[in-house]
Amino acid sequence: MIGGHLGVMMARHGSKGRVTGLFIRSERRATVSTVEAVYVALDGLDGDHARAGKRAVTLIQAEHLPVISAFLGGVTVAAADLRRNILVTGINLLALRKTHVRIGECVLFVHGPCPPCSRMEEVFGHGGYSAVRGHGGVYAEVIEPGLITLSTSVARRGDD
Numbered sequence: 370m371i372g373g374h375l376g377v378m379m380a381r382h383g384s385k386g387r388v389t390g391l392f393i394r395s396e397r398r399a400t401v402s403t404v405e406a407v408y409v410a411l412d413g414l415d416g417d418h419a420r421a422g423k424r425a426v427t428l429i430q431a432e433h434l435p436v437i438s439a440f441l442g443g444v445t446v447a448a449a450d451l452r453r454n455i456l457v458t459g460i461n462l463l464a465l466r467k468t469h470v471r472i473g474e475c476v477l478f479v480h481g482p483c484p485p486c487s488r489m490e491e492v493f494g495h496g497g498y499s500a501v502r503g504h505g506g507v508y509a510e511v512i513e514p515g516l517i518t519l520s521t522s523v524a525r526r527g528d529d
Contacts, residue, residue: 385459385523386462387457388520389458391414393414406518408517409511410511412511425510427454428509429456433504434446451501451506460523465479465507466480471526473516474516478509480510
């Protein structure tokens with residue numbers, strides 16, 4: 370654990386984030402479906418193909434979509450293209466690594482950055498995988514199940 374002044378600064382966030390998209394896939398290569406609300410159980414979002422553990426839920430930063438687009442030469446990038454579960458805006462997801470995060474009724478533990486999958490080459494073409502590297506979001510474990518809806522706040526537990 371990082372202590373002192375650096376630890377204090379790392380625990381601060383300028384604002385709470387907000388959920389702007391919720392996505393599920395019934396199986397690994399299935400089409401992504403958009404939902405307005407979803408119950409999150411220990412094994413991930415209801416109706417999603419995930420399983421319990423440190424990768425039960427994936428989150429992606431809305432602010433990264435234009436960056437990925439720029440790396441692809443201006444190709445339009447929709448959040449669903451990235452095949453993550455929760456689209457978040459307004460808070461730096463990577464800064465939440467190794468912390469508990471409250472999203473609605475749910476508490477997640479953010480383990481770390483989520484690397485892109487090989488599907489990115491299929492979705493975006495040549496260079497798609499590399500365009501998403503470093504911008505693929507984070508993966509998290511479900512600590513407390515609960516409901517998440519669009520516009521739900523996202524904050525480090527204790528800041529909620």
